[in-house]
Amino acid sequence: MLGLHLSSVEVAYPGLAAPVLRIPDLDIPAGARVAVTGPSGSGKSTLVNIVTGLAPPGSGCVLWDGTDIARLPEGARDRWRGANIGLVMQDFHLFPGLSALENVLLPARLSRVADTAMKDRARTLLAEVGLDRPGQPVETMSRGEMQRVAVARALLRAPGVIVADEPTASLDPENGAAIGALLIDLAHRSGATLIVVSHDSRLTARLDRVLSLSGGEILSDSGCEGARQ
Amino acid sequence: MIHFVLADLKRFRLGSAVIVLLIALAVALGTTVTLQERALRLGSARASEKFDLIVGAPGSATQLVLSSVFLQPAALPLMPGDTLVALTEDPRVAWAAPIGFGDFVAGFPVIGTTTTLIEMTTTGFAEGRAFAAEGEAVIGSAVDLALGDTLVPTHGKQAEGGHAHAGIAYRVTGRLDPTGTPWDRAVLVPIQAVWHVHGLGHEAHDGHDHEAEGHDEEAHDADGHDEEDHAHAHAAGEDHAESHAENHGDDHGDADHDDHDSHDAPAFDPDAPLDETWAAGEAPGLPAILVKPRSIADAYRLRQDYRATGDTLAVFPAEVLTGLYAMLGDAKRVLVAVAVGAQTLVAAALLLVTVIQVGQRRRQIGALRAFGTPRGAVFGIVWLELALLFGTGILLGLGLGFAATEGLSRAFAAERGFPLPVAFAPGDLLGFGLLVLGAAGLSAVPAWLAYRQPPAAALRD
């Protein structure tokens, strides 16, 4: 539901000749479903860090519906990310010792925004991703189940944007396909903007637009026009 | 948050337990030192409470106090018995009572004294009554005997080669209320009995202590006290036989005073009536006299006078103890320094461990941030986790230290007969507060590192 506009974004590290990410101008309209591909080291994760506010770019603007998160102080950026971005990563980053339900609720609880409605929503989400034992400790779950919990966690606060960095890379093809389908389906239902970094062509093929990165620059943008519906 | 912290601690329960244990031991060390020193102070202060002024023969003031207040067996020199007469008649003295040592019953010291001392230094009788005849005895609350028991004293502890006084037996007529002092372990008999048992106050009468050993054993069996009873707990190797030897020496010197008495030599007669008044020249030599002065000024004047005579020594037990406390204080300071050193080492080791751990948890902390957890909450989690470990360790350490001190005090009470009261004082609150503050501050270091850590770390390895 949020639209992104990047302008003259550059990320460089001292000692490196070229910037690891350089995007003069990029628009991702609200509700778009975008795949990001590219060889290893091409800057995909760096892009994810920039658009989610995990790291500020060295220069440039990162505008989400008019809010330049590159200019927000760190605390405000954390708050903004918590409220607007649902993150799914290759590693599930679940916390052992807690149940599936507790894992889904953990970030909201630590941000002091969890209420009864949110707890109900957490249960519903777990059911929607296909888990029927919300009390199961996560360390006893299969990898596919773990990633489902992570997907439910990402969606808990009904974020306007869902960002996934290689969500299927550590899963077997079957589970990968299921998770991919889940992400697309849930994003579609909530109307959230979806950005998925993936090498998995079966997954990227199902998205409206594919950005190819190479050496930190956008090599091609398949749906540049088509995505604007 | 607390839920997450507890889950996390549970995951690392072994490490957490080790950390808690380390903290607990370090804290227990400090607690024990502080409490034990205080217990010794309180216990000895209570033991000497009723002992305003003690007069004895010249020698070690400390030994005089240790022997009369704490009933530590020792060879004390004797002073002339007339000292007692003079003190009793002194207008500055409220009362004065002799204290005679040397004999034991079943490992308990037999103290020759007067009904005055019993009346003035105890709260009364738990059962029975005071001695009214030469052969009667009163027992302290911790003496493991019963009313009506017949006691055969041995000269010196039997386990150390003491021998029985044949033909001598006391009958227990009363048991005193507990006083919380070493005197709870004493068997109190009339001083005249002690004199007579040892053949003092008249011409030589030394046959009594060379009786056949067989008789000795028999007497004990009749008493119902087995040999183990005598043998236990006397391994300390104290020496007190000399006290008697000196008694004899003095005895002969004194003999010429007692010439008028020499025909019906006052041998021990259990039915002889109690006689607690002595005329000049009548009383034999004595190791110690407890004196209750009428006023503080009198106390100082008396001490002055009885120091000056040359054949007596007068001490305020409180003063002697203050000197001992000063030494105790020095020892405590050393031990406290050792304890603080141990605590600092533990704290430093923990700081190292926790800082490393925060480094190892970069991914976890980064992930929390990535999913929108505020930095403050991340700080709180790391801090709370450590603070919980510290808090548990500190509380456990206090409990452990308290228990250890209690244990030591119990062992001491069993050995020495008087309890060392173990108690926390209001002043401990300051030390406790500092400890808690230090722990809170220490926990903040890794928490601050976690706070400063960029969230993007979660996406890297």
Ligand SMILES: Nc1ncnc2c1ncn2[C@@H]1O[C@H](COP(=O)(O)OP(=O)(O)OP(=O)(O)O)[C@@H](O)[C@H]1O
């Ligand atoms: N902190 C850093 N310091 C120096 N170089 C960095 C740093 N972070 C990333 N890079 C470099 O930036 C480039 C892009 O990294 P990035 O993680 O975005 O690649 P990626 O496209 O996600 O690769 P992969 O598919 O393997 O995940 C890499 O060459 C990497 O070495």
Ligand SMILES: [Mg+2]
């Ligand atoms: Mg990557």
